[in-house]
Amino acid sequence: MSSESSAALEISGLSAGYGRVEVLRDIDLTVARGEMVTLIGANGAGKSTLLKAVVGLVAPSAGSVRLFGADVTRMSPERAVREGLALVPEGRMLFGPMSVEENLRLGAHTRSAEEFSAERDRVFELFPVLSERRGQSAATLSGGEQQMLAVGRALMAQPRMLLLDEPSLGLAPRIIAEIFAALETLRSRGITILLVEQDARLALKHADRGYVMRTGSIALHGAADELLANDDIRLIYLGAWRGEGE
Amino acid sequence: MLGRPDIRLVVIVAVALVAVFALPMLTSERYLLRVFTFVGVNVIIITGMALLFGYAGQVSLGHAAFYGIGAYASAFAVINLGWPWPAGVALAIVLTAAGGFLLALPSLRLKGHYLAMATLGFGEIMKVAFVEARPVTGGPDGLSGIPYPAIGPFEFDTAGLAYWLVWGVAAVALLLAYNVVRSRAGRAMRALHGSELGATACGIDITGIKVRVFVISASLAGLAGALYAHVVGFVSPSTFSLHVSVLLVAMAVLGGTGSLAGPVIATVLLTLIPYSDAVIPGLSRSALETIQEWQEDIYGLTIIAVMLFVPGGIGSLIRRMAPGRGEAR
Numbered sequence: 001m002s003s004e005s006s007a008a009l010e011i012s013g014l015s016a017g018y019g020r021v022e023v024l025r026d027i028d029l030t031v032a033r034g035e036m037v038t039l040i041g042a043n044g045a046g047k048s049t050l051l052k053a054v055v056g057l058v059a060p061s062a063g064s065v066r067l068f069g070a071d072v073t074r075m076s077p078e079r080a081v082r083e084g085l086a087l088v089p090e091g092r093m094l095f096g097p098m099s100v101e102e103n104l105r106l107g108a109h110t111r112s113a114e115e116f117s118a119e120r121d122r123v124f125e126l127f128p129v130l131s132e133r134r135g136q137s138a139a140t141l142s143g144g145e146q147q148m149l150a151v152g153r154a155l156m157a158q159p160r161m162l163l164l165d166e167p168s169l170g171l172a173p174r175i176i177a178e179i180f181a182a183l184e185t186l187r188s189r190g191i192t193i194l195l196v197e198q199d200a201r202l203a204l205k206h207a208d209r210g211y212v213m214r215t216g217s218i219a220l221h222g223a224a225d226e227l228l229a230n231d232d233i234r235l236i237y238l239g240a241w242r243g244e245g246e
Numbered sequence: 247m248l249g250r251p252d253i254r255l256v257v258i259v260a261v262a263l264v265a266v267f268a269l270p271m272l273t274s275e276r277y278l279l280r281v282f283t284f285v286g287v288n289v290i291i292i293t294g295m296a297l298l299f300g301y302a303g304q305v306s307l308g309h310a311a312f313y314g315i316g317a318y319a320s321a322f323a324v325i326n327l328g329w330p331w332p333a334g335v336a337l338a339i340v341l342t343a344a345g346g347f348l349l350a351l352p353s354l355r356l357k358g359h360y361l362a363m364a365t366l367g368f369g370e371i372m373k374v375a376f377v378e379a380r381p382v383t384g385g386p387d388g389l390s391g392i393p394y395p396a397i398g399p400f401e402f403d404t405a406g407l408a409y410w411l412v413w414g415v416a417a418v419a420l421l422l423a424y425n426v427v428r429s430r431a432g433r434a435m436r437a438l439h440g441s442e443l444g445a446t447a448c449g450i451d452i453t454g455i456k457v458r459v460f461v462i463s464a465s466l467a468g469l470a471g472a473l474y475a476h477v478v479g480f481v482s483p484s485t486f487s488l489h490v491s492v493l494l495v496a497m498a499v500l501g502g503t504g505s506l507a508g509p510v511i512a513t514v515l516l517t518l519i520p521y522s523d524a525v526i527p528g529l530s531r532s533a534l535e536t537i538q539e540w541q542e543d544i545y546g547l548t549i550i551a552v553m554l555f556v557p558g559g560i561g562s563l564i565r566r567m568a569p570g571r572g573e574a575r
Contacts, residue, residue, distance in 0.1 A: 057446065081449030089447050095440030097504070106437045109430070110449035157449055 007066070008033045008161050008192035009054070014063030016053040023049045025216045027063070031161070036183065036193040038203035038224070040237060041213035047196040048090055050213070051163050054194075055080045055087045068160065082110050086159035090166045090196075092150040096139035100130055103138050103149055107156030115158070123152035126182050144175030151182065161192040168199050180206050200237040204228045212237065266413055270406035279405040281524040283477055285517045286412035289510055290470040292497050293419045294463030296509040299498040300561070301427055302459045303439030304353055307491045308365035311372035312342045312464040314486030316471025318376065318383050321392045321481055326382075331395050331476060338472035339465045346464025350457040357442075369491050376483040388482025395476040408477045415473060419466055423506055426462075435459060436504060489542065496545045500552050502559020511560050519544055 009031040017023040023046045031037045039047050052058040054065055056077045064073045067083055075083070095103050104123060108116050124131035127148040133141060138149060147167055154162060164183075168176045176199075184206065187193055197203035204210050204224040212220040212233065220233070227233050270279055291313060298304050319341050320334035329337070352364040376383050383389065394403045395411055402411045426432050437445040438452055445452050475481045497516050501509025520538050523529045537544075552559055 055447075057443075076451075077446045078449045078451045081447070087447045089443050093441040093444030093447065095437050095444060098436065098440060102433065106433060106445070106448045106450070109434060109437075113430075153444075153448065 006032055008035070008068055009194060010066040011050075011054065012064055012066075014050075014053060014060050014065065016049060016058050016060040018049075018058070022061070023216050024053060024060075027218055029211055029218065029221075031192055031194050033068075033192055034187065034190055035209065036187050036195065036207045038195045038197055038200075038207035038210045039213060040197055040200040040203055040210060041219075042237075043198070044215075045213040046216040047213055048165055051087060051165050051194070051196055054163065055085060078110070081157050081159075084158075084160035086154035086157045086162055088150045088154045088162065088164045088167060090169070092146050094138040094146055094149055094153070097137055099135050099137055100141070100149055101134045103153050104130075104156050107153035110157055116156075119156055119158060123155055126155075126185060127152055144171050144178070147171060147175070147179055148182070151179065155186070159191065161194070162186065164193065164195045166196060166198060168197060168202060176202065200233070201228070263417065266417075267410065270409050274406075276405045278524050279409045281518070281521040283405070283409045283412050284474075284521075285514050286409070286416045287470045287474045287477070288494075288497070288513045288517045289416040290412070290419050290473070291467045291494060292501070292509045292513045293416070293423045293506070294466030295494050295498045296501065296506050297423055297426065297435070298459050298463040299495070300501065300503040300505060300509060301432060301439065302435040302455065303503070304456060304459065305358065305362045305495070306349070306365040306460075306463070307362050307488070307495065308349060308367075308369035308372070309463065309467050309494050310486045310488065310490035311369045312345055312467035313471040313474070313490065314372060314376055314481075314483070315342050315345060316468030317475035317481045317486070318389070318471075319468070320472035321389050321475040322382050324393060324476070325389065325391070330398075331393070332397060334476075335469065335472040338468040342468025342471075343461045343465040345468075346461040347457060349464065350460035353456050353460060354453055366488070366491075369488055373483055373487055376486060383483070386483060388480060389475075390480045392475050392479045392481065394479070395473065402477075412473050412477065415469065419469075420506060420510070427506065431455070431458075439503065492542075493545055496549050499549050500559055502556075502561025502563075505559070505561025505564065507564055508559050508561030516545065516548070 007030050009029070011027055011029040014027040015022060015025050027050060029039075029050075039050065041047055049058055053060050056072070056075050056079070059074055064071060066072065067080075067085055070083065072080055072083055072085070095106060098106070101120070104120050105116060108119060111119070129145055130148055130152055133145060138146060141149060151164070151167065167179055171179070180202070183193060183195070195203055195207060204227050207224045210221065210224050210227045211218050212227070220227070220230075222230075269282060273279070291309065295306075295309060298306060316338035319338040320331070323329040323334040323337050324331055349365060349368055353361050356364055377386050394401045395408070396402065402408050427435070434445065434450045434455055437448065437450055438455055442452055493516065497513045498509055500516065501512035518525055520541050522537055523534045556562060558565075
């Protein structure tokens with residue numbers, strides 16, 4: 001469906017792993033500009049590894065990754081950030097002893113100092129609670145506030161494409177709704193989003209399209225509402241899934 | 247972007263500087279000046295350790311080796327090659343910078359205890375090298391008759407001059423470190439300490455930062471070694487043993503993370519322990535001997551106590567007393 005020029009992210013034939021253990025096999029995945037795409041699947045299916053391979057934290061053994069038409073395969077993570085790709089890592093990975101403001105400053109590490117204030121104010125507009133907590137250390141924030149800060153920190157790099165790894169993990173439904181509302185706002189600003197989620201129902205409700213991963217490969221993909229209506233998906237990922245992972 | 251330094255900080259630093267540099271004018275007691283010259287040498291090393299451990303969060307149990315490499319390199323260059331002392335210092339810095347680069351390589355793959363073990367191994371290998379490389383190091387007997395530091399015809403040949411030289415270098419090292427920690431690079435170093443993955447996600451080149459901070463801290467230790475060898479006039483392998491590496495870690499831990507003032511204060515305190523008689527008038531000989539005998543235990547207990555009760559070290563106490571102070575933010 002996507003020619004090279006229209007795709008924000010184009011992964012083709014990607015394989016990767018840790019040492020001799022192959023985790024990803026021959027992955028094809030495309031995210032069009034301005035799209036929100038979700039990647040769902042059970043624990044250990046390889047979702048996080050796929051994100052890591054995209055940003056260069058895991059070296060692919062085969063295949064290619066293109067970002068807005070440019071080849072970024074095997075590019076270092078710091079280069080990927082400069083190319084407009086920002087990752088909100090699983091578990092947030094904030095700088096605990098540092099203040100909210102300092103965390104945001106570090107998010108803007110690849111940007112010039114002059115751009116900082118304006119971008120920070122945009123983040124505060126998106127998550128007003130961060131503005132109230134700006135002098136507080138990240139470790140003292142609630143889980144939801146920390147997740148907002150993790151998203152805000154990634155936005156400080158002014159990415160064209162945002163990758164999120166399990167942003168809903170361990171959060172109350174009300175907070176999750178707030179974060180997903182913010183993601184919708186970001187999409188409306190033209191930021192392309194690839195979202196890894198365990199909560200498949202939630203992710204598919206917000207996303208345009210979805211990919212389902214199973215043991216290192218893409219098992220299925222399609223429009224989000226089709227996947228939500230798909231009987232197999234409902235059974236495996238939306239029903240039984242709710243209880244416990246595989 | 248960074249704002250001006252706090253006025254109180256400026257005052258405290260100015261008073262400390264005056265006090266430190268006035269000491270040789272207030273006393274002519276050689277022993278006291280010698281002891282505080284050692285303190286200055288250790289302050290130079292700890293400046294690098296504060297960056298490495300306190301800011302970038304990298305553990306090294308091998309920094310005594312750099313101290314030794316610097317001392318032997320400069321002594322050898324001056325005695326056997328007839329180089330002037332500044333050239334010996336330059337050699338010490340170049341060699342230790344190269345060594346720091348090599349030691350940074352395991353840090354790219356190893357963390358925490360594993361990195362500590364790798365650096366410990368490096369320190370022990372170098373200690374063996376100091377003993378075995380007789381033609382350069384003089385073996386277990388060491389090198390003696392090392393000339394005083396001299397710049398051109400000017401010799402730092404009194405206790406007071408040596409003291410000023412060492413503290414002058416220490417002040418410059420601290421000033422440079424202060425500028426580093428307040429810069430973007432310093433913030434990135436602290437980020438590395440907080441979360442490597444988080445730092446990577448922010449586009450921080452963590453490999454580059456680790457390599458640079460290892461190189462800086464190693465060459466500061468080398469510089470301190472080049473000062474020590476010529477001020478004391480004698481070096482032997484025991485001066486650069488694991489014991490010294492552990493002492494350096496004790497100073498860094500007691501000093502606390504994310505602080506320069508904390509580690510400096512810790513260094514003054516811990517360096518003075520075996521020389522308590524220099525600062526406590528009338529301390530009996532037997533009391534001093536007891537302190538010296540228990541020295542290692544005091545260091546060990548200090549590390550344990552700090553970890554348990556004040557995990558942030560002296561640096562966190564300073565921050566608590568003067569919230570909002572410039573240094574760590």
